[in-house]
Amino acid sequence: MARSRLFAALAGLVLLGACATVTPYQAATDQKFGYTNQQVEDDRWQVSFAGNSLTDRQTVETYLLYRAAELTRQQGYDHFRVVQRDTEANRRVVPVGFGPDPYFSHFACDYRFYGRYGRLSRFHHPAFYGYRSRHGFYDPFWGHPYDYREIIRYEASSEILMGKGPKPDDPAYFDAQDVLNNLGERIQRPEVS
Known part of the structure; x- marks a missing residue:
């Protein structure tokens, strides 16, 4: 009986520790954290990245841009244009200190x-x-409760238009390979067990 309680407590601590990390760069899971993409036309895609409450806004937007570049290269295109971009902040206040x-x-x-x-x-x-x-x-x-804490969860979405050949001289266009090269070091991938 005592061993089963100890095992249950240790399993709870492991699960709690697993939940207390920044959302890694990965496809969206059952918890809906990660990237998703949907094809709108042949060369137009809707891309989004949702982070948990430990993932800051800059990381969410960086992962979104990286996913857009990665998707562009996977589809055989060279550059992409950000047609529309939005970042939502979902805020809620929770009591702490019970x-x-x-x-x-x-x-x-x-x-x-x-x-x-x-x-x-x-x-x-x-x-x-x-x-x-x-x-x-x-x-x-x-x-x-002794105190209250605000929890913020960011979700960034963008519509991109892909193209082939050299990138036009316009700040709305991104060279996909340059984005992958420059942002690759900042991408945190999930740990493989």
Whole structure:
């Protein structure tokens, strides 16, 4: 019994550690993090890259540009033009710091006194075991969140138009091989086990 609990705890830590990394350059997985592309016409594609909350905006946009260049070369073209480009920031605020109240850290939550549904037992003093206020029930064993944190997840998308031959002298055009050469060192690929 103790071994199975230890194994479950270690497995949970491994999964938590795996989730706490920047999104690598890869095709989108079930979690929807990574790149996706869709062909619109013969030489026109819609490309996007979505990162997790640990992936910053610059990395997401770099991976998008790299994917556009890589796709251009895979389709047999030499350069591409960015027709449309957009980066969305999905923001949400989450509470952090839930846990035992530091003033009551040596007390175990005893349901004989505290009640089965988290209500105060009528036999104990409300100031010590909890009280009902106009803001709700105060639980001395599991306090309120200490702080809030904003989580931002970026997703960049672009529509590209591919072409053959030398790149036109226009900043909207990119030479695919030059992009691959210049950005290749900044690309973090997934670890192979």
